[in-house]
Structure formats: structure tokens, C-alpha cells
Amino acid sequence: MTLARKVYVVSTDLGWSNLVIAGLSxxxxxxxxxTENSVNDLWNLNSDDIVIYDRLTLGNPSIHLLSPMSRSGGWILANASKQDLEGAQGLIYLGWCGILESDFTFERLHKAVRMVASGQLWFSREDMSHSLRNIVRNQIQCSCSMEVLGLKYELSSKEQKVFMYLVQGFSNKEIAEQLNVSLSTVKTHVSHILSKTGKQSRAQLSLLMIE
Known part of the structure; x- marks a missing residue:
């Protein structure tokens, strides 16, 4: 007997979660x-499980050092901001399966879930093509996670958070605002990250997710 696929709707807004479930069911x-109000218990998921993460109430997943690649399952970032869309390539490297802009989350959620359930991604064609080119260029498969990178390069938890924002295309100023720290603190973290990883520029950091 085939087990039913599990879908976890993660949000601190129970009303929103119930609306999502009512629509999808x-x-x-x-x-x-x-329904879940945090990602704390979502580890070691089955590969068929789907997680719908409410960006609006939970904030940027980088705050939680969230790397779906290390947790398994198909993760969809719902209620995403335009800034998230601009960093979609970084999200792909981190293992996300789809992204839904805030204004179109309910309108496109059914299609996104269906695509992810069938093993496909829900990103723009441009973002997926760019990411695939990087993988082919390096002739390796995505197998790295933030946890692995953190251990490999001895990154502190704060440096890991900054790293995850960097691969999503955030500027130093934007990272400072997200983490509520000074700009000089972010610059220090970025400098340490580049030094520890042996990379010369921020642009090279995304490649670490597929090395």
C-alpha cells in the first residue's frame, strides 16, 4: 500500500495555513x-514530502540557517519578495524546489505543488538554465549543504547566516538590515568568509554549493 504524500504548511499565521490546506485538499x-509554526522539527523528511514555507510570517529562511538540501523533501518558498526572486539562483543552490511571489502565491500554488510533486522545479526558465549551466560547467552534482560547508570551512553560525544571504544576492547593507547588525559587522563577516573559503569575490561563493 502506497503511503499518502505529506504536505507541511509552515507559518505562524494559522488562518493562512488553513486557507492553503483548504484550497489544496x-x-x-x-x-x-x-500545519507547523516553525521548521525546527522538519528534519529527515521523506523525499516525497512537500514543505510550503510562509516567507511573510517566518522571514527569510537564511535566518534559520535553512538548507532544504540537508533536510530532504521538496521545499517551496511562498509569499516571496521581489528580492527573493532576484536571488532565486542562490535558492536553487541551497536546495529549494520552488518560489512563489507574494502577489501570486494562492493563484499559482496548485501548479507549483503539482510540479514539485512530479519531481520538477518551479522557478523561472532563466534561473534554472543559469543554475544548470553552472552545474554542467563544473561537471559535478549538487550534494553540498550549509551544514557541510560550515564544518568544512569552520564558519561560525553568524558567518553561515551571512553566507546564505550572500548566495541569494543580498548586498552588505541589506544583510545588515535583515540581521539587525551594523554594516561594519557584515563587512567583517564577509571578509572572514572569503578568507576561510579561499574565494576572491562574492560571486564565487555560490559555486561552493555545487562543489
Whole structure:
């Protein structure tokens, strides 16, 4: 007997979570839905499981050092900002399976879930093509996680958070605002990250996710 696919809707807004489940349950009748208010317990998921992360109430996933690649399952970033869309290539490197802009989350959620459930990604064609070119160019498969990188390069937890923002294309000023620290502190973290990883520029850091 085939087990029903599990879908976890993660948000601190229970009303939003219930609306998502109410909408999806009509189309995905064999799926089992769960609500979570944090990602703390979402480890060692089955590869068929789907996680819908509410960016609006939980904030940027980098705050939680969230690397879906190390947790398994198909992760969808819902209610994403335009800034998230601009950093979509970094999200792909981190293992995200899809991204939904805030204004179109409910409109496109059904299609996104269906695509991810079938093993496909829900990103723009340009973002996926760029990421695939990088993988082919390096002739390696994505197998790295933030946890592995942190251990390999001895990055502190704060440096790991800054790293995850960097690969999403955030500027130093934007990172400082997200983490509520000074600009000089961010610059120091970036300098340490480049020194520890042996990279010469921020642009080279994304390649570490596929090395």
C-alpha cells in the first residue's frame, strides 16, 4: 500500500495555513496535510514530502540557517519578495524546489505543488538554465549543504547566516538590515568568509554549493 504524500504548511499565521490546506485538499485528495509554526522539527523528511514555507510570517529562511538540501523533501518558498526572486539562483543552490511571489502565491500554488510533486522545479526558465549551466560547467552534482560547508570551512553560525544571504544576492547593507547588525559587522563577516573559503569575490561563493 502506497503511503499518502505529506504536505507541511509552515507559518505562524494559522488562518493562512488553513486557507492553503483548504484550497489544496480539493485538488490533492490523497495527500495528508499538516500545519507547523516553525521548521525546527522538519528534519529527515521523506523525499516525497512537500514543505510550503510562509516567507511573510517566518522571514527569510537564511535566518534559520535553512538548507532544504540537508533536510530532504521538496521545499517551496511562498509569499516571496521581489528580492527573493532576484536571488532565486542562490535558492536553487541551497536546495529549494520552488518560489512563489507574494502577489501570486494562492493563484499559482496548485501548479507549483503539482510540479514539485512530479519531481520538477518551479522557478523561472532563466534561473534554472543559469543554475544548470553552472552545474554542467563544473561537471559535478549538487550534494553540498550549509551544514557541510560550515564544518568544512569552520564558519561560525553568524558567518553561515551571512553566507546564505550572500548566495541569494543580498548586498552588505541589506544583510545588515535583515540581521539587525551594523554594516561594519557584515563587512567583517564577509571578509572572514572569503578568507576561510579561499574565494576572491562574492560571486564565487555560490559555486561552493555545487562543489
Amino acid at each position: 480539493h485538488s490533492f485528495k490523497t495527500y495528508t496535510f499538516f
